[in-house]
Amino acid sequence: MASRKSAVLKNNEEEKQEEEEEEEVSDSPTEVKMSQIIMPCHCNHRQELCVGQLLKWIDITACLSAERHAMSPCVTASMDDINFEHTIRVGQVVSIKSKVNRAFNSSMEVGIQVSCEDLFSGHHWKVCHAYATFVTQRKETGERVLLKPIVPETQKEQLEYSLAAERRRVRMLHDDIIKDLLTHGCDSVEFSNAVAAEKTKVESVELVLPPHTNHQVNTFGGQIMAWMVNVATIAASRLCQTHPTLRTIDMFTFRGPSQIGDRLLLKAIVNNAFTDSIEVGVRAEAYQDLGTNRHINSAFMIFEVLDDHGKPCTLPRLQPEPLEGERRFQEAIARKKIRLDRKYIISRKQCEVPLSVPWNPRNQVYLSYNNVSTLKTLASRKKWRLSSEKDKVRLYSLEEKTMLSFRVDTEVDVPAHTAFSLLAELCNRPSWDTYYQKCDLIHQVDDDDFLYHVVTPSVHPRIHQDFILLASKRRPCGSGDSYVIALRSVLLTSHPPTEGCNRGEVLCAGFIIQDTKNNMSLLSYYNQASPEVLPYISSDIAGLSTSFYNIFSSCREYLTANRLHCTSETITGENLNSSPQSNEADRLSLSLCSTQQ
Numbered sequence: 001m002a003s004r005k006s007a008v009l010k011n012n013e014e015e016k017q018e019e020e021e022e023e024e025v026s027d028s029p030t031e032v033k034m035s036q037i038i039m040p041c042h043c044n045h046r047q048e049l050c051v052g053q054l055l056k057w058i059d060i061t062a063c064l065s066a067e068r069h070a071m072s073p074c075v076t077a078s079m080d081d082i083n084f085e086h087t088i089r090v091g092q093v094v095s096i097k098s099k100v101n102r103a104f105n106s107s108m109e110v111g112i113q114v115s116c117e118d119l120f121s122g123h124h125w126k127v128c129h130a131y132a133t134f135v136t137q138r139k140e141t142g143e144r145v146l147l148k149p150i151v152p153e154t155q156k157e158q159l160e161y162s163l164a165a166e167r168r169r170v171r172m173l174h175d176d177i178i179k180d181l182l183t184h185g186c187d188s189v190e191f192s193n194a195v196a197a198e199k200t201k202v203e204s205v206e207l208v209l210p211p212h213t214n215h216q217v218n219t220f221g222g223q224i225m226a227w228m229v230n231v232a233t234i235a236a237s238r239l240c241q242t243h244p245t246l247r248t249i250d251m252f253t254f255r256g257p258s259q260i261g262d263r264l265l266l267k268a269i270v271n272n273a274f275t276d277s278i279e280v281g282v283r284a285e286a287y288q289d290l291g292t293n294r295h296i297n298s299a300f301m302i303f304e305v306l307d308d309h310g311k312p313c314t315l316p317r318l319q320p321e322p323l324e325g326e327r328r329f330q331e332a333i334a335r336k337k338i339r340l341d342r343k344y345i346i347s348r349k350q351c352e353v354p355l356s357v358p359w360n361p362r363n364q365v366y367l368s369y370n371n372v373s374t375l376k377t378l379a380s381r382k383k384w385r386l387s388s389e390k391d392k393v394r395l396y397s398l399e400e401k402t403m404l405s406f407r408v409d410t411e412v413d414v415p416a417h418t419a420f421s422l423l424a425e426l427c428n429r430p431s432w433d434t435y436y437q438k439c440d441l442i443h444q445v446d447d448d449d450f451l452y453h454v455v456t457p458s459v460h461p462r463i464h465q466d467f468i469l470l471a472s473k474r475r476p477c478g479s480g481d482s483y484v485i486a487l488r489s490v491l492l493t494s495h496p497p498t499e500g501c502n503r504g505e506v507l508c509a510g511f512i513i514q515d516t517k518n519n520m521s522l523l524s525y526y527n528q529a530s531p532e533v534l535p536y537i538s539s540d541i542a543g544l545s546t547s548f549y550n551i552f553s554s555c556r557e558y559l560t561a562n563r564l565h566c567t568s569e570t571i572t573g574e575n576l577n578s579s580p581q582s583n584e585a586d587r588l589s590l591s592l593c594s595t596q597q
């Protein structure tokens with residue numbers, strides 16, 4: 001792996017804050033640490049650590065965490081996308097830290113951090129992070145061992161615990177997203193001097209010997225991944241005729257086990273070459289007798305070629321083989337789009353993501369993940385300050401470099417599931433929040449995600465403001481989870497901004513609802529203000545407090561008045577009583593918590 005960025009020490013304020021928050025002392029019993037000094041035998045010809053070797057260490061460390069929690073043998077089911085950011089060279093020390101974020105039934109998510117240390121300069125840097133899913137082995141009876149729940153302790157652990165459920169959702173949809181995308185065709189392009197895809201084809205066989213097995217005497221997952229990286233690297237080298245650098249691996253899925261004596265057939269081919277990256281598809285099959293091949297793993301790997309300054313070089317284009325090759329060529333274009341969407345929406349820091357991202361079915365799952373995770377991350381921040389309190393409505397604020405966020409806490413006399421059902425029906429919000437003048441459902445994406453058009457008053461007296469909001473509604477998926485209604489703006493081609501109406505944008509807003517005692521619940525409402533509106537808000541914090549107080553008093557009354565109407569999961573607006581209206585000042589103050597284009 002060559003380094004595009006040097007091992008810079010962090011100076012970004014947001015990163016510093018995150019690191020500070022990460023520094024909570026954790027006594028997680030599942031935490032496992034491995035450190036290795038990089039020897040020439042771990043490296044490629046450039047004296048850089050081979051990715052295959054790193055994957056072996058990652059798999060072992062993560063498996064030890066999983067087995068510590070399960071107290072029984074576990075296997076790797078999948079390893080999510082991994083993005084390698086930095087080089088590790090001979091003589092440096094790589095440290096891998098893993099712990100179980102959350103246990104589901106028989107599977108658990110293990111979070112893995114890889115960092116590197118230069119012993120001479122004293123510098124430390126992050127290399128990558130990854131999430132792997134491990135599953136308990138079946139008992140002799142064929143049943144799976146059911147896992148005990150993880151009890152997160154620190155705030156960071158609670159956040160990871162909570163987000164693990166969202167990541168599981170994305171993981172489970174991964175194959176469908178890929179397949180679905182491929183139904184949306186792309187135009188094929190002809191390039192002069194393109195390299196024939198056939199030239200990049202690699203087929204290699206490995207015989208699974210005892211040194212290739214794990215402690216359960218099945219083929220070691222890390223070894224399979226290393227063999228896959230090996231053939232993929234050869235395929236990429238054949239295209240670029242130099243030594244490529246592996247930058248990203250799309251999820252490894254271990255579809256079935258293999259054993260000693262199996263022959264593993266590893267096939268790789270360049271699917272497509274873009275201006276500065278190459279996608280290689282790799283497939284692993286296991287067999288004892290020819291013709292009885294079992295597909296055990298597949299992955300897509302992205303390579304780059306870096307110049308002496310670590311900058312990506314322009315690459316030759318690929319001429320796909322007819323039919324199958326053309327299909328893979330088009331699929332690689334679709335996957336590149338997903339990867340960009342995913343990186344854009346999920347991996348970037350929140351302050352780097354533009355406010356409204358275009359919504360489409362292809363990026364829905366990532367936008368919805370981003371929506372929920374941004375709200376949960378905001379809620380988990382430690383530095384909330386109580387600004388004012390009136391009649392059990394508490395207003396908190398959180399100041400960060402470019403953001404000012406608000407939280408309103410109030411206890412309501414209804415259980416959390418009732419509050420959730422009533423508040424999740426966003427079309428009813430105008431009945432308790434007059435800042436919402438109109439709210440129409442545009443599209444129900446699935447059971448949990450909805451697109452709405454919301455009209456509100458504007459700071460400008462004569463024109464209205466409207467929003468296109470993605471609402472992601474989540475019921476708890478296990479103990480320790482809250483009810484969540486996350487809201488963020490998206491762009492919809494079917495609903496462009498209209499004349500006479502300012503298109504506003506919501507960065508991050510929504511409700512987190514938790515049961516308290518005696519059938520009551522704690523309602524926390526969050527709203528993040530963007531830099532553009534900070535001057536307005538800062539000059540009128542008192543007005544804002546009054547607005548929040550009025551609106552959430554109305555909200556409380558609305559919930560109490562309608563608790564008996566909420567007998568089913570789905571509720572309609574007709575049978576609900578509206579609560580007292582908030583005044584004009586409330587609307588204007590709240591509108592400051594969103595931005596205008």
Ligand SMILES: CCCC(=O)SCCNC(=O)CCNC(=O)[C@H](O)C(C)(C)COP(=O)(O)OP(=O)(O)OC[C@H]1O[C@@H](n2cnc3c(N)ncnc32)[C@H](O)[C@@H]1OP(=O)(O)O
Pocket residue numbers: 059060063074075076077078104105106107108133135171214215218219220221222253254255256257258
């Ligand atoms: C020292 C390192 C450790 C190793 O070397 S392990 C060796 C490499 N790994 C392997 O050989 C595993 C091969 N795969 C398998 O054996 C099976 O496919 C595997 C993973 C056990 C799943 O078996 P199935 O019969 O499909 O199981 P199931 O449908 O009953 O599901 C059981 C739980 O597993 C989960 N699962 C299955 N495939 C998954 C995936 N791709 N990604 C994430 N989670 C996955 C599934 O959701 C279910 O979870 P839960 O029980 O609801 O918590």
